[in-house]
Amino acid sequence: MTKSPMPKRHLPTSPFLAPVAPTPKEFTVGSRVTHDVYGLGRVTAIEEGVAVLVDFGSLQARIVSPYTKLTNL
Numbered sequence: 001m002t003k004s005p006m007p008k009r010h011l012p013t014s015p016f017l018a019p020v021a022p023t024p025k026e027f028t029v030g031s032r033v034t035h036d037v038y039g040l041g042r043v044t045a046i047e048e049g050v051a052v053l054v055d056f057g058s059l060q061a062r063i064v065s066p067y068t069k070l071t072n073l
Contacts, residue, residue, distance in 0.1 A: 025067045027052050035061075036069040 010018040027033065031043050033054060041056040051064045063070050 022066070024065075025070070025072070027067075027070075027072065032073040034071050034073055035063065040073075 007019075010016075027043050027046060029043055029046060032040065033043060034040050035054070035056070038054070038056045038059060038061055041054040041061075043052050044055045044060070045053040047053075049065060051062050052067070052070070053060060053062050054070070
């Protein structure tokens with residue numbers, strides 16, 4: 001049995017709270033960021049809504065949306 005890729009919809013009569021959609025992260029060129037795997041870095045370019053390019057010193061990485069492991073400092 002496999003799990004459906006579609007999330008279940010919230011019923012208005014449900015006693016549970018509706019799931020909250022996470023707010024999209026905003027980055028600017030030159031801002032300092034930290035990544036759970038790569039560490040500290042600086043944003044070098046932005047592809048609107050798709051990805052950000054980050055320079056981590058010894059490595060340049062393209063981090064794609066939804067940026068779960070990337071945080072602004």
